[in-house]
Amino acid sequence: MNWFSRAGCCRWVVVGLVWAVAGGGMTSAAERQLTDDHRYKRDPVFVDAGTLIYVLQARPEQLQLVRLKLAGGKQQPVHKDETRSELEPAVSRDGRFLAFLQSRTAASVGMVIEDTREQKTAEIPPASGFSGMRSPAFTPDGKRVLYVFAEGGRQKVFSCNIQAGDRKVLVDVTGICNWPSVSADGRMLLFGSTRDGNYEIYRAAAADGSGIRRLTRHRAQDVRPRFSPDGRRVVFVSNRDGNREIYVMDADGTNVKRVTEHPERDDYPAWHPDGKRIVYVSERKGRFDLWLRDLP
Amino acid sequence: MINVGQFRSRTCGGPTRRSFLKLGASLPLVMGRPDLSVGAETGQGPRAKTVLLVWLWGAPSHLDTFDPKPDAPSEYRGPFSTIATRTPGVRFTDLLPRIASISDRFALARTHVSSQPGHPDAGTVALTGFHEKPGPVQPNFGAIVARHRGRGGDLPPFLSVGRGVIQDSVRIVEGYGGGTFGKAWDPFQVVVKNDGSVDLPALDLLEGITPGRISDRRKLLGQLDVARRRLEAAGIDDWERAYQMAYGLLSNPSAREAFDVTRESEATRQRYGYTHFGQSALVARRLVEARVPYVQLNWSQTVEAITPNFDFGWDTHIYNFEMLMDRHCPLLDRVLPELMNDLEDRGLLKDTLVVVISEFGRTPKINPRAARDHWPQCYFSLWSGAGVPTGGTIGQSDKLGEHPLTTPITPLMVGTTITELAGLTTQDRAGLNVLSGGTVIDELV
Numbered sequence: 222m223n224w225f226s227r228a229g230c231c232r233w234v235v236v237g238l239v240w241a242v243a244g245g246g247m248t249s250a251a252e253r254q255l256t257d258d259h260r261y262k263r264d265p266v267f268v269d270a271g272t273l274i275y276v277l278q279a280r281p282e283q284l285q286l287v288r289l290k291l292a293g294g295k296q297q298p299v300h301k302d303e304t305r306s307e308l309e310p311a312v313s314r315d316g317r318f319l320a321f322l323q324s325r326t327a328a329s330v331g332m333v334i335e336d337t338r339e340q341k342t343a344e345i346p347p348a349s350g351f352s353g354m355r356s357p358a359f360t361p362d363g364k365r366v367l368y369v370f371a372e373g374g375r376q377k378v379f380s381c382n383i384q385a386g387d388r389k390v391l392v393d394v395t396g397i398c399n400w401p402s403v404s405a406d407g408r409m410l411l412f413g414s415t416r417d418g419n420y421e422i423y424r425a426a427a428a429d430g431s432g433i434r435r436l437t438r439h440r441a442q443d444v445r446p447r448f449s450p451d452g453r454r455v456v457f458v459s460n461r462d463g464n465r466e467i468y469v470m471d472a473d474g475t476n477v478k479r480v481t482e483h484p485e486r487d488d489y490p491a492w493h494p495d496g497k498r499i500v501y502v503s504e505r506k507g508r509f510d511l512w513l514r515d516l517p
Numbered sequence: 518m519i520n521v522g523q524f525r526s527r528t529c530g531g532p533t534r535r536s537f538l539k540l541g542a543s544l545p546l547v548m549g550r551p552d553l554s555v556g557a558e559t560g561q562g563p564r565a566k567t568v569l570l571v572w573l574w575g576a577p578s579h580l581d582t583f584d585p586k587p588d589a590p591s592e593y594r595g596p597f598s599t600i601a602t603r604t605p606g607v608r609f610t611d612l613l614p615r616i617a618s619i620s621d622r623f624a625l626a627r628t629h630v631s632s633q634p635g636h637p638d639a640g641t642v643a644l645t646g647f648h649e650k651p652g653p654v655q656p657n658f659g660a661i662v663a664r665h666r667g668r669g670g671d672l673p674p675f676l677s678v679g680r681g682v683i684q685d686s687v688r689i690v691e692g693y694g695g696g697t698f699g700k701a702w703d704p705f706q707v708v709v710k711n712d713g714s715v716d717l718p719a720l721d722l723l724e725g726i727t728p729g730r731i732s733d734r735r736k737l738l739g740q741l742d743v744a745r746r747r748l749e750a751a752g753i754d755d756w757e758r759a760y761q762m763a764y765g766l767l768s769n770p771s772a773r774e775a776f777d778v779t780r781e782s783e784a785t786r787q788r789y790g791y792t793h794f795g796q797s798a799l800v801a802r803r804l805v806e807a808r809v810p811y812v813q814l815n816w817s818q819t820v821e822a823i824t825p826n827f828d829f830g831w832d833t834h835i836y837n838f839e840m841l842m843d844r845h846c847p848l849l850d851r852v853l854p855e856l857m858n859d860l861e862d863r864g865l866l867k868d869t870l871v872v873v874i875s876e877f878g879r880t881p882k883i884n885p886r887a888a889r890d891h892w893p894q895c896y897f898s899l900w901s902g903a904g905v906p907t908g909g910t911i912g913q914s915d916k917l918g919e920h921p922l923t924t925p926i927t928p929l930m931v932g933t934t935i936t937e938l939a940g941l942t943t944q945d946r947a948g949l950n951v952l953s954g955g956t957v958i959d960e961l962v
Binding site: 259260261263281282283304305306324325326327328329330351352353355371372373374375376395396397399415418419420440441442444460463464465486488504506507508 | 591592596597598611614680686711786787788789790791792793795817819821822823824825826827828829832834835836838839842843847851883884885886887888
């Protein structure tokens with residue numbers, strides 16, 4: 222089924238109208254289903270208060286970036302003619318720049334930084350052989366992109382400018398680092414790391430990666446941390462209660478609260494620009510959809 | 518919904534515009550007949566009436582799944598914690614909590630070795646017991662069981678469920694099918710989509726024929742003549758068998774029902790999950806229930822996890838830990854326990870052998886890209902059903918997971934054990950001229 226055909230678009234308009242009539246598609250006071258195609262998806266991120274981009278498994282061989290308008294539910298591919306897999310999108314705070322990963326050849330993934338206003342792209346191509354970047358994230362001023370890249374068996378946090386130049390190592394510790402996120406004031410860096418054994422969440426100075434401080438301490442995996450738009454809270458994912466669920470905590474690692482509680486998986490949380498809600502992927506009854514909910 | 522060749526069987530609609538699949542390696546086949554000359558079963562039935570081989574194509578990391586090494590140095594052990602299982606003293610990584618909860622339902626072998634480091638060659642070795650070269654390519658274990666068992670109904674005796682003939686970026690795995698037995702013993706391909714719809718592409722050779730037309734003999738003969746010419750043009754000389762099998766599926770609604778997951782309850786379909794692998798596993802369970810002698814359930818058609826036009830196999834040269842955590846292990850951890858529980862609940866596990874295996878493992882030492890490469894020196898398998906002793910481990914790997922500490926298990930031993938449990942004696946194998954020199958895994962037989 223082609224969800225981006227005329228019929229597919231009409232279907233989403235109908236979904237949006239149903240929401241409007243039925244109270245915005247709320248299944249509870251705090252939760253709203255944003256998609257109903259049920260296909261595998263991941264990596265949602267807001268472009269603005271009414272638009273988000275996420276990754277859809279469009280074909281068995283392709284992960285595709287999709288833009289979703291909350292009002293009406295209209296969806297369309299970000300790059301409609303692209304046949305390669307694209308994933309892990311990040312959007313600058315002003316919505317002008319889009320960074321994402323793009324598969325190239327066998328196990329070879331580059332990072333693209335797209336200026337959506339000027340229709341220009343810069344990229345960090347993969348190194349020779351099997352190689353790939355991960356987890357791009359913009360600094361709040363939109364001038365630099367953080368990402369992770371592995372070399373010498375260590376996956377490090379790097380940053381580059383918006384032209385994909387001036388590459389610098391920010392965090393280089395034993396193990397695997399991932400999911401960098403910078404606070405709204407640009408001062409603090411949040412990331413996940415296995416430096417102490419399993420995945421935990423850490424923060425450090427965004428300028429140079431110094432002053433690393435551990436925020437979580439659990440035998441389970443604490444992953445995918447993201448600063449709230451005001452930098453005061455952190456949303457993350459953990460399997461500490463048996464399966465993958467979403468949690469929030471204060472930026473200093475205290476006041477941990479569980480947000481989701483389903484027998485299946487809740488994952489890939491991203492903050493709404495209002496800082497009061499998150500979008501995430503929830504697997505329910507064997508199907509994957511995007512959900513939006515208020516935070517406690 | 519089933520798409521049988523070019524039409525949908527549930528609606529019996531007329532032909533639609535669909536191009537033929539390329540005939541050749543992907544061409545289906547064929548109905549088998551009992552090969553009485555090579556020792557059909559006698560007396561009591563085999564322990565495994567059906568074999569279900571779950572093929573994790575691309576090769577999962579054994580350290581990050583079923584053989585973790587939490588005390589190994591950080592450059593080996595990986596980022597995942599370990600959890601207890603239902604098997605005393607056995608731990609898995611915390612990526613597999615549901616499988617850990619049913620570990621008493623299977624035996625875990627941790628000392629597999631392969632002689633080949635590349636996917637197609639290792640795939641052939643893993644599925645036939647022998648190297649591709651110098652050839653000829655030996656028959657897949659499924660072809661051996663199928664030929665021994667023959668056809669018991671309108672369903673083919675050897676089916677491959679997934680997305681097509683397994684391959685890497687260069688070529689198919691030569692050991693996917695009949696080998697020295699010929700294409701007549703290749704698996705019948707069943708393609709399942711994430712919504713559970715099924716394509717039986719082999720029946721494209723009968724394009725233009727619908728169940729409705731089968732009742733019209735004159736039209737049918739005309740269409741079959743066209744199909745025959747197609748087969749002959751493609752070099753397929755076993756027209757009679759191909760026709761009989763295809764005709765059987767087309768003319769027998771109960772045979773087609775075996776592929777139709779819409780006959781399952783919504784709750785059952787949800788438990789398996791609406792993914793390709795989940796719905797494929799459900800189709801596989803229905804084929805087990807229909808007593809197909811050998812079903813190979815493929816995780817994917819291609820090996821690489823993150824390559825254009827590849828469907829996310831287990832070949833994680835990059836992103837190993839992320840892919841396992843984000844996608845592969847959650848999917849396996851959902852589907853495999855559901856499959857085993859379903860088989861158990863339906864009373865099928867007692868005489869169905871389930872084997873979960875791949876072509877090799879992955880490097881215990883983390884590579885420079887913070888991932889893992891090919892490692893044929895040590896990997897795992899799971900065995901369940903057909904009376905095999907469960908709730909324990911077979912063999913032990915060394916402290917880094919690099920090599921077996923106990924007797925290595927070879928692909929030839931795997932094939933010998935599978936066929937033995939499926940009712941083939943040493944004499945049967947000799948009569949078929951297969952698996953020469955093979956010995957069984959003693960703990961399983």
